[in-house]
Amino acid sequence: MRATYKTLFGCVLISSVLVNALGSISAMLVGAGLGGVAVAAVYRYLLESENCNSKWTHFNSTGLEFDLDHKLFGQHVASRVILKAVTGFMNNKNPKKPLVLSLHGSTGTGKNFASELIAENIYKEGMASSFIHQFVSTVHFPHQRNIENYKSKLKQWIKGNVTICPRSIFIFDEMDKMQPGLIDSIKAYLDYYKNLDGISYRHAIFIFLSNAGGEKIMQVALDFWRAGRDREEMELKDLETALSLSVFNNKQSGFWHASLIDKNLVDFFVPFLPLExxxxxxxxxxxxxxxxxxxxxxxxxxxxxxxxxxxxxxxxxxxxxxxxxxxxxxxxx
Structure with missing residues (x-):
């Protein structure tokens, strides 16, 4: 999926762990006969490479608020929910669970774009960060016959990447096309556990993107319009309950009867309104x-x-x- 996965299974990665051991690396290089220029080059590479620290991961609440207000058009409900949810989570030094957002709406309403705005205001490298991991259902999990293998690999990918950087973001696109039952394989990582096998997942963010529920959202928006009510009057409470039920009962959705929903592990179902x-x-x-x-x-x-x-x-x-x-x-x- 991403380079960070490969590094866990045979490839070489100079990570934050190695950066903390610069002295040892220097000694090894000198011992191998490399001169000061080579040592300096390695030092420079290590220091300039992205690491899981405050230099590379620093939340900009003001920037996120500005971007949501001025770049994400027609989504006053989603903007408000995302800003409050992400800001509250990022400012909490001891969250009880990972942040789990499920973004729903018709195609072209801004779900992927909203995910990008979140990433750009957390990571210096934005969406190019090695700590952001994207999964597209039709690309990475296309065949029902391989679902058990997908489950195993998915758990490995998440565990490995959170080990490297607890402040990781996992984005699952096309949840409406995901194999039913697959997403429940990572349920434990989204729960309230302090740690699992010595690893804490509480600082990670999981974002699910789906077209499922788009028709329900559109119907609510249409009812508002037909009633002569202003679009901006719509609130999360007008949409969230119907949306979560619609997704849970949709047999074509990766969330169909998912325990993630049944156990209330999704923090917010975020509705993206149809665009006028x-x-x-x-x-x-x-x-x-x-x-x-x-x-x-x-x-x-x-x-x-x-x-x-x-x-x-x-x-x-x-x-x-x-x-x-x-x-x-x-x-x-």
Whole structure:
């Protein structure tokens, strides 16, 4: 999956453990006949390589709040929940369990992007950090016949990487396509245990991403609109209970009858609302700026208008959210 997994089973990794033993390494290098220049080069490599310490992992609460408010469009509920959950967890020096977030919503609503914002405000290297581990169900766990092997490997990957860095993040994408029963294999790592076999998982973060529950969220948003209520009036309580039940009872979901839900180990089910025309417009403007282009309102308007919206009568929500904005921008510019 990531380089850190490979290092546990035969490859060489110069990790934070070795950094704490610089003196010993120096002695070995000198003993091997290497001169001062070579020793200095190794020292420099070790000191400049990412390590699991405050230089490389430092939470920026202000940065996360700014990013959620100004970069994640149309998601006032998700932004509020994520900010409070992550800030509270990161500021807690002695959490009782890992932070477990399950992000739900239709495609293109910002679930992956929200995960990136979290990573960028915890790790100096952002999503490129070696302490972030991503799993995509259709890529890493595609075959039902191999589920027992997947379970074993998944537990090894998590255990090995938390051993290297307790402040690790594990992101599971396409939970709606995961083999049922697989995710329960890591239940013990998400529970309230102080340690398992001498390893504490309490400082890790687990993020699940899923399209499951998207229809339920869309229905609540549509009901608000039809009732003449403002979108920003929606709160977590309006969505979370129905969302968790929908996911738990969805036979097509990796959470189907999962004990993670039954045992209340998921801290927050975070709903991502369907995006409206105004949000797609903002995505277009932001994408132009991200690509170093001067934001052009006419171009953004043209892209937003050509998106497909649902339901057929109201045409209120973008079917693909902002997912295809980047490729459309390449066409229009």
């Amino acid at each position: 025309y105004k949000h797609v417009l903002l995505c277009g403007m932001a994408e132009m700026a991200a690509k170093g282009l001067k934001p052009n309102h006419d171009v953004a308007t043209q892209m937003a208008r050509e998106m497909i919206y649902t339901p057929k009568t109201e045409k209120l929500f973008s079917v693909k959210g902002c997912k295809t904005i980047s490729s459309k921008l390449d066409y229009y510019t």
